[in-house]
Amino acid sequence: MVVAFTLAGLVSGLAYAVAVPALWSASALVRVPASSDPQTDVAIALSAPVLVPGSRAAWIDLPFNTLQRRVTVTSPTTGILQVTAQARTGRRAALFANAEAASFVAYMNDPSVVAVDAVIALGMEEKSIQAKTSALDAEIKDATRQEASEPKNSALAATTLALLGSLWAEVANLKLESDVVDNNVAALKARMLSQSSFRAELLRGATTAAGPSALRQLGLEGCGALMGLAIGLLVARVRVSWLDRRLPS
Numbered sequence: 001m002v003v004a005f006t007l008a009g010l011v012s013g014l015a016y017a018v019a020v021p022a023l024w025s026a027s028a029l030v031r032v033p034a035s036s037d038p039q040t041d042v043a044i045a046l047s048a049p050v051l052v053p054g055s056r057a058a059w060i061d062l063p064f065n066t067l068q069r070r071v072t073v074t075s076p077t078t079g080i081l082q083v084t085a086q087a088r089t090g091r092r093a094a095l096f097a098n099a100e101a102a103s104f105v106a107y108m109n110d111p112s113v114v115a116v117d118a119v120i121a122l123g124m125e126e127k128s129i130q131a132k133t134s135a136l137d138a139e140i141k142d143a144t145r146q147e148a149s150e151p152k153n154s155a156l157a158a159t160t161l162a163l164l165g166s167l168w169a170e171v172a173n174l175k176l177e178s179d180v181v182d183n184n185v186a187a188l189k190a191r192m193l194s195q196s197s198f199r200a201e202l203l204r205g206a207t208t209a210a211g212p213s214a215l216r217q218l219g220l221e222g223c224g225a226l227m228g229l230a231i232g233l234l235v236a237r238v239r240v241s242w243l244d245r246r247l248p249s
Helices: 002-019 038-045 048-057 064-070 090-108 116-149 155-194 214-246
Strands: 024-031 071-077 080-087 201-204
Touching: 024 090, 038 048, 038 071, 038 080, 038 090, 048 064, 048 090, 064 071, 064 080, 080 090, 090 201, 116 155
Parallel strands: none
Antiparallel strands: 024 080, 024 201, 071 080
């Protein structure tokens, strides 16, 4: 019985090792500006807005967490990204790598993506202006109520009116600053729509793929066999111990 369970475990382990897909790898190269940050580019290339459309273009239906394991992106040198994808055949691996590289290029050259940093900065500036304007409005309301309660032509009333004039002048300056920000946003959008600035381009597509390592596959099968053997021995020992306890002494 011990032998039977051991053999069953061994066979199961080998079957599992054989069933695990041996993956092929293919790589495509993308050129990015030399001034760009490699870590940022790699993070973008491995993000959902890039990986998911790329996998769909390659007719590969995998969940996002699996895509992150099947696709690796590195920066072997300044201004270059290497997109490597894994699939069950060499042809699909090359198709997958090219699709992911193309998805990254399309994402980076999208005008809305190109302008995102500048738009965020301008948006923060606009919010700061709005906060300052709201604070000034509150001060103006308080000063107006105070001025209404003071005697006409008094020194205190004159001081309050001077304060109101200063506050209104600050509001007018903030309005000018807000107009400048709005104009900058409009100019940025117009420029991005009228001309495409270089952010990424496909340098070399994947044409060949590297097959799975024979040594790796042999190691996987060996590990599977050992794991199955260990499980089989364990099950056999448990079974024998259980039978020994049930037998009358």
